[in-house]
Amino acid sequence: AQTVTQSQPEMSVQEAETVTLSCTYDTSENNYYLFWYKQPPSRQMILVIRQEAYKQQNATENRFSVNFQKAAKSFSLKISDSQLGDTAMYFCAFMKGGKLIFGTGTRLQVFP
């Protein structure tokens, strides 16, 4: 069974700084998908970024980028130029065969 581990329950960063959230996963599959979702206080789940395992190039989406290390089964999220609106829970997730499995989340607080 696949598992997803987020070892940082809480993190904080000052506005305009850069922060990296960690995620590791365990799988024997070769082709799969990885996602980062954001959940602000509104409780809405919002897709931040996705990565296909067969692509070596790291995905980027504006201020958000990932460091995907397939051999190490690591998928970290870097947020550059942090903004107050980035304050939220961030969930790493693994998808294979139609099933999306989440990590336990990292609560990120951005301070002014």
Place this chain on the structure above:
Amino acid sequence: DAGITQSPRHKVTETGTPVTLRCHQTENHRYMYWYRQDPGHGLRLIHYSYGVKDTDKGEVSDGYSVSRSKTEDFLLTLESATSSQTSVYFCAISEIIATYTGELFFGEGSRLTVL
């Protein structure tokens, strides 16, 4: 925004009563999911469906059943609610066609309290 509607959005019930949560989509996506979210556990998959009448269990399926008689509706039933099922429930949809896998789009969540 993806057309996903969950109902009810809030419900308080008593232990031992049956509860049904409904998820309705207007996107015609094949895959539908039910998750529960609890502090310290993130989102855990309860059941999912990959087509009409096609469902499968997730990580925490005990005490829950699902049904999907139409593409647009996915029902989650707690036959006899327990306090441990107090949670926020999220419905999600996705489309998977051949080698393409889309991301999940989520509903706004349903808060269930079992007294």
